[in-house]
Amino acid sequence: MRFAQVRPGRQFVLALDHGEDFFVGLARFCEDQGIRSGYIPMFVGGFRSARLVGSCEPLADPEAPLWKEIEVETLEALGGGTLAWDVEKDCLAPHIHVAAGIKGAAADGRVSHLLGATVQFICEITVVEVLGDVAGPALTRSRDVDLYDVPLLGFGQGT
Numbered sequence: 001m002r003f004a005q006v007r008p009g010r011q012f013v014l015a016l017d018h019g020e021d022f023f024v025g026l027a028r029f030c031e032d033q034g035i036r037s038g039y040i041p042m043f044v045g046g047f048r049s050a051r052l053v054g055s056c057e058p059l060a061d062p063e064a065p066l067w068k069e070i071e072v073e074t075l076e077a078l079g080g081g082t083l084a085w086d087v088e089k090d091c092l093a094p095h096i097h098v099a100a101g102i103k104g105a106a107a108d109g110r111v112s113h114l115l116g117a118t119v120q121f122i123c124e125i126t127v128v129e130v131l132g133d134v135a136g137p138a139l140t141r142s143r144d145v146d147l148y149d150v151p152l153l154g155f156g157q158g159t
Contacts (some may be wrong), residue, residue, distance in 0.1 A: 004155035006138045011036070016045070016124055022117040023094065026125065030083060037139035038129040040085040040096065041057050045123030047075040050100065052112035057091030065148050069115050075100040076107070079114060080130040083127070084153055085137035093151060132156060 012033070016025040030036075054070040079098035087091035096114040101107035117123075132138025132155065140154040 004132060006130045006132050006155075009131040010035075010051055012127045014125040014127055016054045016119045016123050016125065017102070018119060019048075020123075022114070022123060025119075026094060027092050027106070029127070033129075035083065035127065035129050036085045036092065036137035037132070038127055040080050040083065040094075041126050042078065042127060043123060043125040044078055045076075046072035046120035047077055047100065047117040047123070047131070047146060048120040050075055050077070050117035051115040052098070052100075052110055053115060054110070054112050056154045061095045063066050069112075072100070072102055074120065075110075076103060076105070077101075077117075077123075081114075082139060082153060083130075083131050084141035086141050086151070090127070090140060095141070095151075095153070122138075 014029050016018050032082060049071060051069045053066050055066060055068045057067045059066065077098050077100040079096055081094055081096035084093050098114045099109065099111045101109050130138045134155065138155065142150045142154055142158065143151050
């Protein structure tokens with residue numbers, strides 16, 4: 001277990017509009033506001049299309065992360081995640097998960113890691129900035145080469 005005490009900073013409600021790219025809009029908002037770490041307790045909205053981690057094939061190694069993706073269309077979505085700073089790439093590294101119902105399939109559901117999405121109508125996102133007790137971003141994300149190169153949440157500069 002790893003942890004750090006953090007404190008909430010500014011809090012925002014962001015509305016992404018019809019046709020906007022979810023991650024582009026979120027990154028632009030965070031850049032404009034100077035947010036380098038935080039969390040999204042919840043977002044709600046519709047997606048015209050979304051790319052999710054998933055596969056219809058048997059998993060070769062159920063312990064390994066899955067890097068394949070599926071694309072689904074016309075979704076109603078509920079999700080959340082963390083916003084951390086990628087210290088190696090010097091950019092925001094969101095980690096977002098979503099639960100979504102496919103409107104044209106009796107709201108058949110999908111739950112997974114969100115890789116990309118285009119907003120349909122609106123997506124309302126609550127963003128809470130996180131402040132630490134150290135200089136730099138409170139939350140960081142770096143890859144662990146010993147754990148399938150998965151990007152993991154850290155605290156402070158690369159820890």
